[in-house]
């Protein structure tokens with residue numbers, strides 16, 4: 001019997017009016033991998049992810065999650081997925097524990113298991129000691145880890161993170177990734193992550209896909225992609241070659257993300 005991959009996209013397309021946001025994506029993510037989806041702003045990463053999470057209907061092509069058709073079995077697929085969107089989803093007026101408990105209830109974690117699962121998720125992201133503080137007093141990195149705990153409380157088999165480290169300082173970024181790696185090692189969870197940071201992709205993703213204008217332009221391990229371009233090439237060089245030098249370093253988005261955090265929690 002063949003084992004289904006965590007994600008399989010076949011000839012996937014989605015247009016917004018005239019804009020072909022996703023323009024024929026074929027992608028397979030084996031179970032248990034940390035997979036990075038990279039690309040400049042507007043490449044189609046979020047639209048792809050929203051179809052995988054079933055938040056956007058699959059109109060053309062297909063998406064399978066652990067062998068389940070995301071177009072037809074939306075609820076079953078949702079039960080397998082934990083999703084941390086770009087937009088912040090933690091409520092600053094609640095404590096960390098209350099935020100995670102809310103998600104446990106939303107995801108129908110059985111009442112008898114709730115406390116244990118909430119404690120486990122908070123512990124996994126290193127927030128057990130701060131769990132009873134109001135989230136408005138958390139740093140940006142702690143908020144991101146809280147959102148990770150919210151996504152983990154339903155014990156998903158596939159964790160999808162849309163730019164989990166944007167707007168964070170290097171130490172907080174490292175902390176988030178350490179937690180992701182640890183959780184993956186302990187649970188065997190598959191992790192699909194988008195990021196603008198090449199250094200993070202290189203260090204933490206086993207395989208990456210570079211997306212540009214709705215299509216996947218390069219796919220492989222960071223080392224394979226670098227070797228394909230030539231000796232001494234970096235992932236930055238690969239990105240530039242693929243996108244025609246559209247690397248923006250995330251500067252403007254960093255500011256936007258930081259402002260969003262401030263607005264929501266302040």
Ligand SMILES: Nc1ncnc2c1ncn2[C@@H]1O[C@H](COP(=O)(O)OP(=O)(O)OP(=O)(O)O)[C@@H](O)[C@H]1O
Nearest residue numbers: 016019020021039040041042043044045046047048
């Ligand atoms: N709801 C929408 N309505 C209209 N156009 C949209 C919508 N969402 C995305 N688009 C367009 O689709 C294209 C792909 O956007 P998408 O958000 O998927 O890219 P992305 O790679 O996630 O970019 P970013 O890194 O900025 O999040 C862009 O041209 C964008 O303007």
